[in-house]
Amino acid sequence: MGVKTWLDAWPVYRQLTGEDPLGRGRAAQSKRSRTLESKTETADRMVHSVCPYCAVGCAQRVFVKDEQVIQIEGNPDSPISRGRLCPKGSASKQLVTGPQRETHVLYRRPYGTDWEPLDLDTAVDMVVDRMLDARRKGWQDTDDEGRKLRRTLGMASLGGAALDNEENYLIKKLFTALGAIQIENQARI
């Protein structure tokens, strides 16, 4: 660091020699302030998304650095939202990065009094076992008059309004093939 640079870093020197004799502006600017950058500028990438709350469909820009979401804000290009977000949309980063989110499968055994950890793969297999069992227990081939039912009332599902179209499609398709019909979501509510 040269003497001039060193001196420049000293606010009083800048104040006395610069255009800011009262030391309320440039002379008082700290090194951090002088080098301050927007975190969106230093992000690794920006990804297009859509707000997950209500159905207006506001476009979001998701900024990612080191594989972490560091900022979510509106996309001004959108003809729907023009870059704007409501308080919920503005809280999206907290929604996806906050400590309230669960990370691991939790299991409560019958009559249990607390959660237990469970391996994801095992959990899926256990659910498969139970689905086949419930399907069998609730199976109906025909009604009283012998008309075809080909269904099970053993299992039901609720949800979908917060999910993607592609997901809803596969959910309905799989359940229908299994004969499960009590498949519902918020649209009924």
Add this chain to the structure above:
Amino acid sequence: MTRENSFHGPLADPAGEAGHEDHPPRMGFFTDTSVCIGCKACEVACKEWNAVPEDGIELLGMSYDNTGSLGASSWRHVAFIEQQRPLGHQDAGLTDLPVGPSSTETTTEVVAEALEATERGGANLGTAPVDLGFPSFDLPGAGSGVENRTQFRWLMSSDVCKHCTHAGCLDVCPTGALFRTEFGTVVVQQDICNGCGYCVSGCPYGVIDRRPDDGRAWKCTMCYDRLRADMEPACAKACPTDSIQFGPLDELRERADRRLADLHAIGVSEAQLYGRDPEDGVGGDGAFFLLLDDPEVYGFPPDPVVPARDIKSMWQHAGTAAAMMVAASAAVFLGGRRRR
């Protein structure tokens, strides 16, 4: 050593005055409260961008305002004002309904108490619903039908640091933590602030405050980091109805004048600009407002004065920082009295 109007009065180029050469135009906020829907997106967008901590999950009951006031961890604050007054050319639908007394008075009392219990005792900031002394229909046996609650309106307004042309906080800061940026805005530099707190009493609006945990002073930076990247501040960007507008102050002032004229033309005669006037006690605000009532109704001081207004002469006579503090305290005292 100081130039004309360095401490008060109109000042065309605060950034230039602060030593910034070839600086961008002075940037500001124009908050048009006549289109504010009170959604509080500004509050959240600000907190998300600036990592401002949550500061109290407590029901204040000031209508839908549970923030209370600006503070170290509330850099935007949306006020909600329920009033027994008509809004220009609005029919609130209450005329002829079988209603009795208004809630305004009772809620004001309760809210004032609730606010005193908050960190800053915000009641004295005037953000509670204000009773304007309209006749009360609080008669015995009211509510059965003869007395009508004739008028009503619900005002909303997002408050923020004014980024004054003559900023009291900046003038009294002894460490150089507060500084005026090349955009003409006023920013606390957290790497310098030592938490002395002089700025808190230096602000005629009661905006800046210290955080209890780290002691340093915090307030709106007008997203200094975003401005440096040619981005608009987080609050203005999020605002769904463009109530918060950001841009070069000159343009905003023109836009505000047009909007005011439009509102007057359609019969909203109560519309007024606040902080627009470069001749006012702080030399005009970098963040100014279109209001639908007098400033004190929204919790704004009607006639804010920078505590350093008289500093030039004081400097000439005494030139001590101590005097500045006295001036600051005096101004705040006077300002406070005026608000009552």
Add this chain to the structure above:
Amino acid sequence: MGSNMAEAHPVGFQWIIEAKLRGAKVIHIDPRFTRTSAHADQHVPIRAGTDIAFLGGVVNHILSNDLDFREYVAAYTNAPYLVSESFQDTEDLDGLFSGYDPHTASYDATSWSYANVNSEPHPGHDAKERSDPYQHGARGPFVETADGGIESDPTLQHPRCVFQVLKRHFSRYTPEMVARICGVPEETFLQVCDAWTANSGRERTTSLVYSVGWTQHSVGAQYIRAGSIVQLLTGNIGRPGSGIFALRGHASIQGSTDIPTLFNLLPGYLPMPDTRHETLSDYLDGVRGPEQKGFWGNSDAYMVSLLKEYWGDAATAENDFCFDYMPRINGDHNTYRTAMDMLAGKVHGFFLLGQNPAVGSAHGRLQRLGMANLDWLVVRDLSMIESATVWKDSPEIETGEIVPEKCRTEVFFFPASSHVEKAGTFTQTQRMLQWRDQAVEPIGDRRSELWFFHQLAVRIKERLAGSTDERDRPVLDLAWDYEVEGDEPSPADVLRHINGIDLTTGRTVNGYPELKADGSTACGCWIYSGVYANETNQARRRVSRFDSGPYDAEWGWTWPLNRRILYNRASADPEGRPWSERKKLVWWDEESGQWTGNDTPDFELKKPPHYRAPEGSSGPTALSGSDAFIMMADGKAWLYAPAGLADGPMPTHYEPHESPMRNLLYGQQGSPVRKVYGRPDNPSNPAPPEANSDVFPFVFTAARLTEHHTAGAMSRQLPYLAELQPALFVEVSPELARERGLTHLGWAHVITSRTAVDARVMVTDRMAPLRIDGRVVHQVWMPYHWGSAGLTTGDVVNDLIGVVGDGNVFIQESKVLTCDVQPGQRPRGPALLAYVEEYRQRAGITVETGTRIATAGGHLERAHIEPDEPDDDPPEEAS
């Protein structure tokens, strides 16, 4: 009406502000003064649950004063058609239409048909579950006739023409009656009528916005019908600046209706097969009549293409494209019925996919007790929700109704991926699909539903491999060969299959007109066909608004066929000319011989305005050049629905299930076909003519706050939102506060026959009591976002609400009920149960309360009990 847009859809509300700045007048008709009202030119307070009376008044005002847009009405609606001589109106039958059977609380709709038309095969004496509406999907119920075959009177004078029938039906909905029922002063009501009609016609249009404030009623479907009738009479459908905006409340709730996770629908509003459908042709005959006019006439292509997508190569013309593999419905399998079936032990397992019924569904207690009686429960969500912990910290733990050590439900909680951790499409409220790219990989066990259901499918198929059981064929033959990225399907490839693929070329089809009924195309959802046209993800288009004009429509993709305004043929007159220069949208271009304009024309491009269908034609061919309503069986918009609704061909004001008032218009008090579930665990507050309605004297309604989201899992957990609305409160007027001794910010509790709920008191002028038929009626309001988890907690408001449903769509009546309010907090623990029981006793409530739904003629019929069948019989135990 029925929408608090500024609070529930703040970013959408920018367009209302924009319109207002350009001179539009905004009227907000709502029980309370909200953030939306604050920006309206006029706020009209109304008693919750009386919107049909208000809208009926508007219809009456329009028809009595000849204020309709007559040329539009005559050309595009069914106003000229004659109604059957056997039809009897509510004017004749004290609030009922002809065909009512009090025994089943349902209608035989035969007499509602057009005069000389073979209408819908009527449901006869089947219960209403078997009647039409939920089996229709969205198709118009059919009206079999060739074009011109319906008897009509173009002068609209015949006493049996729809126009006159409508006029007579609403003749009693006078301004005075509106004032007495709704509490809206006559003068205010007439101001609204004037604003509406003055801003309609050739040069001007009016838009109508509603949300769940309209749907969540026992007559919700008819609320929307009533709004539609006004908009049709004023020429406000299919034109720029007109229309009815249904603002929906979840990121993809529109998508989950289009591609339904709903019991009675298949993708694209095709109905779920039922027991009457032995074969594919039985089913198709039920979807479209043999002579069906309009685009539902092609439903064979839509259905066969769906079956091909489901079962791939296994689906052949010889085996009816595996139609046989479809499960059949034969009744009510809606989510509330399912909750009751859980309590009855009929349901063994339950999946919750981003939904929290313990807080978000009506009658939370019923929901929770149901879930505590399952074999197993799978919960997939971002964070821990109340529905996953009913065994641990539900309100029933406090009352002793659930004991953890005795609760058998096995619970699996799977953390879900967030919207930035997966790619896919949401469909927003105006039918636009928008693609999200994936920003980051989910960590830990977080996974998408796509992953989860793919894993289930693959593992179940493995498990069943080699099975010879006939019931496993649909699973084994299920086409599940989506392109896989890592261990989950590519969402883009799933979307391709939803779009549809030409099986002869393997390429995507460009739209539903290319779908075939011969098995040569596969398509997951016909209305979404075109979203992957030219092998390009059209939903991923993001041409900036700065680089395109207002009609360029290259942002996202809107079904159908990127069309922005439905039925936009009606924006031109019958000759194909815009009604006015100012309001032009699409028009017939004589030179090029096709429809053109600013939007994708919602009409066959080359069909000229003067086209008349040949004798004996069906499907789209049968539509004339001025049949603007191309999905309807007669090409016309229906002012009068000759078939298809469970509760009548025209909207009628019925009081809500729970009301402090007698119906002032008819002896029939409430909807005669509403779904009531008289059970000890689902009591109703009494309503006139039943006695003791004064025990619950106030009208209750509930809704959202801007700062929270539905059941709260996505907001109560977030500090920045929780601090903005930190506590559950109840809004009351100063008058009610005085009457009940409530103080601002103090505690109060709200009581219904279901439970009592604590809340802080918000005394506000925004709540105003109304004068209803000479008496003062108070309304109270609560937001419903609270539960036991999160940074701000509170009682579950939905626990106050019982289960009563709309007879058409089974949506619960949660926007209006009755309640009492008392100062202080409610009793805790078992004392709460005793406290509520005391209220029930005082009100004389039994399981029959509220179930005597036929009251026309002034006498209470016997209680109507919703049949438990066909799910009544114990399921056949499998071997």
